[in-house]
Amino acid sequence: MKKIQKGTIKKNRLIAKDTFALEILSDVKEAHSGQFISILCPPKVLRRPFSIKGFKNGTIEVFFKLKGEGTNYIKSLKEGDNIDFLGALGSGFNIKNKKSLLVGAGIGIAPMLFLKDELNSRGIENFLITGFKCENEVIKGSDKTVIGGSVIDFLPEITEKFKPQIIYSCGPEIVLKLVSDFAKKHDLEAQIAMEKVFACQVGVCRGCVIKILKDGKVQNAAICHDGPVFDAKAVVWE
Amino acid sequence: MKKIQKGTIKKNRLIAKDTFALEILSDVKEAHSGQFISILCPPKVLRRPFSIKGFKNGTIEVFFKLKGEGTNYIKSLKEGDNIDFLGALGSGFNIKNKKSLLVGAGIGIAPMLFLKDELNSRGIENFLITGFKCENEVIKGSDKTVIGGSVIDFLPEITEKFKPQIIYSCGPEIVLKLVSDFAKKHDLEAQIAMEKVFACQVGVCRGCVIKILKDGKVQNAAICHDGPVFDAKAVVWE
Amino acid sequence: MGIKIANFEMKNPIIAASGTFGYADEFEDFCDVSKIGAVATKGITLEPRSGNDGERIFETDCGMINRIGLENIGIERFVEEKIPVLKKKNIIYILNAAGSTIEDYSKLASIAHKNGIEAMELNVSCPNVKSGCLEFGTDENSLYELVSRVRKNYGGCLIVKLTPNVTNIENLAAAVEKAGANAISAINTLKGLGIKIEYLNGKFHKKEVQGGLSGKCIKPVALAMVKRIRTATKLPIIGMGGISCLSDLFEFISAGADAFEIGTQNFTRCDICNTLADELENFIKTNGFKDYEDLKEKIKEIK
Amino acid sequence: MGIKIANFEMKNPIIAASGTFGYADEFEDFCDVSKIGAVATKGITLEPRSGNDGERIFETDCGMINRIGLENIGIERFVEEKIPVLKKKNIIYILNAAGSTIEDYSKLASIAHKNGIEAMELNVSCPNVKSGCLEFGTDENSLYELVSRVRKNYGGCLIVKLTPNVTNIENLAAAVEKAGANAISAINTLKGLGIKIEYLNGKFHKKEVQGGLSGKCIKPVALAMVKRIRTATKLPIIGMGGISCLSDLFEFISAGADAFEIGTQNFTRCDICNTLADELENFIKTNGFKDYEDLKEKIKEIK
């Protein structure tokens, strides 16, 4: 039962408008960027998944944005409170030893910051660009922050200057789609972190599947188990 | 819409094992012993009714005992928190200018204490006996407190000494039934505060009816609206 | 915000559901009854009824079960005592009628007609009464027969309230339309059983309430039923089942509803009918819709 | 705590419900699968299926809607890849089988028989598949025919899983018994519709998921159905629908159930099947009941 975790809250602080950074003390032994944890929110039936933003000696950090009852429950947690979660779940980014462009949108910055740390610690050159709707939603840590506009508009320029060999991205589906198109056009490898509503969180219910191309065939893949990170080329968009 | 009330918590303190005294600041203009308020507990569908223990200048006091989700929600309320309730509801004790014996059982002491105050302020002689399961559940304020045994066993002796002309009672159905029997046997008037699960709280859903004898006929009466206090002689036990 | 079904005019599309609002005037301490679109009365039978014995209410996860058993004052007292009050207070109401035979319903219909009752909602689906009542709601032929007969005796707005406890709600809706009703309301409660078992001092104790399930828990079932009914009929649909907030209204419109009844939520927040009407009106105004019809059309168009 | 239905032995009466536990072995990181009474597999068809396109999950008040559409690896791969693993890991399982024709079911039955699959649960009630499947579960004659045919090809423990989306569950239960099944499981999901409508920047956005409703919200319906089935048959009943805690087990026993399946709650607390089995065993021991049968009898006796 190694992936059911009872943690305790270490910190839960506001970092931007309606956005919080939550640190959890736990027994988790390993976690990588692109993986997530699923938090039990007692007012809700289904667990809520959140990308891991950082991991060190069992302390897991996630960023969460207030949406509905689930995130409002998590917001109510105070230092020392218990938290029930599953994790680390899913398969994260498959880090390549290549010059990396990281593209985040909104709260999608969370796994990008973790990835950046992992790349840095391996000495892989990288550049993180993130977009936010407005000033007060900005979360720090990017090499370039776009406010208001779309991160996609800046990709040609950055690609020109930085000459990445691979793109990693996390954000709303529309951004991931555009990143995929861009990567395809520039013949770059891209890995994207997908989202859907999860029920089981672990691959058994088949509630979160998308279509992917594998071994030349269109197949189902469970985002929670086979992803959330997928090779952009493999994703068959609906 | 005079009976929908938004109050604020003035105090919420432990007074015995699993038992709390809650004081609410409100605009309520009038309240009498035997009446109740119905508190909205957001985790639950139905409001929770509680007998009024005291009322002064808009401040309503109730005692509540922890049972399930509803009372645990109320327990979580802190000074200054808002509370949504209906009240004062129902028709309370019909105070008679007669020597009064008050019989409470457990948390049923709450309306008895209020009644005692009202009797005292009218100069009506009274005696309150209350029973509790064990020492740590005792709530103070009675003239005689029974621990462990049944209050009913003490009624003959008290009646002998105190010579009441009327009995008022609140507690579990079994106690009320025995009080009624006792009163009947001793040819005493008795008023008892009944309980059932309430839905609407105001007499419209007919969910809380009991049978009573009125004008020589067995009829339905809604505890929430026509009671909770009934003339013991009128109650037709199931 | 006023809407019309057949010739029946309501102040707005928010109706207090039968059985949760008494005979309307009792609720005056808790909400502004005269502002409610209409109030469906407690189910009324020919003779007064005292309802079921024993426990009648059981709370469940996100809902409740009731087995009131149609306690009501009977049509005669309703006409004599209640109608004058409702008129005087300018409360728009719908007579919710229940019976156990076609004759019961026909007689109720005649009385309603004679007394100028403008709208009547047939409860053919009350799961709390042992006699015939439920059967009409579950068999399309009996239902057709029943509604046709009532139609003959009643000239006002005739609404038939369907039960979800059936295999084919579509057939029942079609039968109701064919029989000449003016609208369908849906859904009545789901058959439910509440059991509470406690083990105290070496003994089990049990409470059991078998009756009708209502509240938020049934909303997904209600939406599915409304959508299915919509495929079978063009009649206006009054949707209900767990409605508690403005977005619920949109969901019911999207499924096919034209108006709404609010039941259990009246117990939780007794001014909910007022609140919803205000919020709906406000939404229409602030977002530049022409009127309620316009909003309805726009919602039905969403892909 | 072991129990037996026909010749099928389970480690305890707590079964993981079909569709919520995959093919059992995937759950090993989250609970002790080998301690579960039995695991009902994801619904398996003759051919592999990829299920429905689009959104498949929708959370509701105290429940959820799914429209997976029977995504599964097909009986062939199940037999080849999964059975050896399940055997090796000592996991007791029930094959949940679905099809769209009587032939599909008959073939699945033969394959199950040939491969020594000890228990088979017929899903004749899946509301997510357009083809015939649902029809068997709603018509007593087709259901009788179907179960009889399967019975001929299959010598193991034959369980038929009923749908609550019918007018008369009693008739269906009786048909199942007459056709020679060994047990009934109930209930499958309720037909439900989830709609979410948002109004952003002057535009409506909608999500809609039509499928099967499960979770705590359906418990009162499930209990009512189990009680009704109990009036119609003496077969063992495997009760399910919203079970989440020990007292829920007592409630289902009181309504007439002999064993239990746990579905949606596996998603909320993935070790719930272990927890319930432990709590049940503990309750039996601490309160001096002889065994599970004794407890069951005592609960059924409560007035």
Ligand SMILES: Cc1cc2nc3c(=O)[nH]c(=O)nc-3n(C[C@H](O)[C@H](O)[C@H](O)COP(=O)(O)OP(=O)(O)OC[C@H]3O[C@@H](n4cnc5c(N)ncnc54)[C@H](O)[C@@H]3O)c2cc1C
């Ligand atoms: C792999 C993955 C990683 C994520 N990482 C983050 C993150 O790092 N930070 C962050 O703020 N958010 C993240 N999310 C989104 C987050 O899970 C939702 O915002 C959260 O579940 C909302 O719950 P709620 O009850 O507050 O809101 P609700 O009002 O219930 O839902 C709001 C929206 O959240 C989504 N959502 C709701 N329930 C679920 C569920 N069970 N599974 C998946 N999505 C759901 C739906 O799109 C829904 O419309 C991630 C989602 C996924 C799938």
Ligand SMILES: Cc1cc2nc3c(=O)[nH]c(=O)nc-3n(C[C@H](O)[C@H](O)[C@H](O)COP(=O)(O)OP(=O)(O)OC[C@H]3O[C@@H](n4cnc5c(N)ncnc54)[C@H](O)[C@@H]3O)c2cc1C
């Ligand atoms: C007129 C009246 C006056 C009361 N006065 C007091 C009081 O002064 N102090 C006090 O502690 N308790 C009082 N009660 C009982 C109190 O209402 C219940 O203890 C409370 O509702 C329990 O809610 P819960 O959610 O904590 O527990 P739950 O676990 O939901 O219920 C525990 C028990 O409480 C009762 N109950 C639950 N819901 C309701 C409801 N909607 N209406 C009525 N009873 C319900 C039922 O018997 C139930 O079995 C009174 C009840 C009535 C009817």
Ligand SMILES: Cc1cc2nc3c(=O)[nH]c(=O)nc-3n(C[C@H](O)[C@H](O)[C@H](O)COP(=O)(O)O)c2cc1C
């Ligand atoms: C206590 C109670 C009594 C009811 N009585 C009636 C009735 O007399 N006639 C009727 O047609 N429906 C009756 N209903 C059903 C409601 O009108 C409504 O159809 C159902 O509760 C679903 O709506 P809701 O989920 O908003 O409560 C009753 C419901 C409740 C909760």
Ligand SMILES: Cc1cc2nc3c(=O)[nH]c(=O)nc-3n(C[C@H](O)[C@H](O)[C@H](O)COP(=O)(O)O)c2cc1C
């Ligand atoms: C995601 C999901 C998938 C399901 N798939 C199946 C299935 O393949 N076959 C089946 O017979 N029942 C299936 N069911 C129904 C469950 O087995 C169970 O009957 C139902 O969910 C009620 O139980 P619960 O409330 O405990 O979830 C599924 C349920 C869920 C939630």
Ligand code: FES
């Ligand atoms: S959420 Fe169940 S398979 Fe992904």
Ligand code: FES
């Ligand atoms: S609770 Fe509705 S009549 Fe008393």
